[in-house]
Amino acid sequence: DVKVTQSSRYLVKRTGEKVFLECVQDMDHENMFWYRQDPGLGLRLIYFSYDVKMKEKGDIPEGYSVSREKKERFSLILESASTNQTSMYLCASRPRLAGVEQFFGPGTRLTVL
């Protein structure tokens, strides 16, 4: 089975802190994604990556950056956390093949105080 793991299930940070969210997949997938999920808004794409050291902005990249130094790992960085970044963050991966679904991690619920 494909496994996507996220470093924390719950995280509490203070405004202005630098926050790292880590995602690891074990199926050698080329593509990886970061979403945030908020009630009534569904999932919104923050950043995605097609390959190591490659990144593309999604729909809401402001206030975030990403890093992909190894194929299996995709990190989301909040340079200076703000209260409006309190949300559920979901990581996903998929192979670079037509029609194949994305596989999701369990999510990290981040609270910024």
Next chain:
Amino acid sequence: AQSVTQLGSHVSVSEGALVLLRCNYSSSVPPYLFWYVQYPNQGLQLLLKYTSAATLVKGINGFEAEFKKSETTFHLTKPSAHMSDAAEYFCAVSQGSGYSTLTFGKGTMLLVSP
């Protein structure tokens, strides 16, 4: 460009009743369509997907969906709801290439009463 509209943020059914969750999509190219389910405090799990083969797609847990190109719909159904079906359901569309992204609807919360 692509988009998804899920009609109804909440749907309530009784146990044993028909489940119908509605999804309308728009896509400039032939779409690939997905339904995901999310149980509380968990990630998303694939229920089923349409990838240009049969228009009636069967998924896990007794769910199925029908792709209707002329109506641009991909509604999710289950003949008889179970208490364990209570969850949030997301419809998503992609253009299907190896580089494509998913566009999600806002989700529909399914409530099942005894």
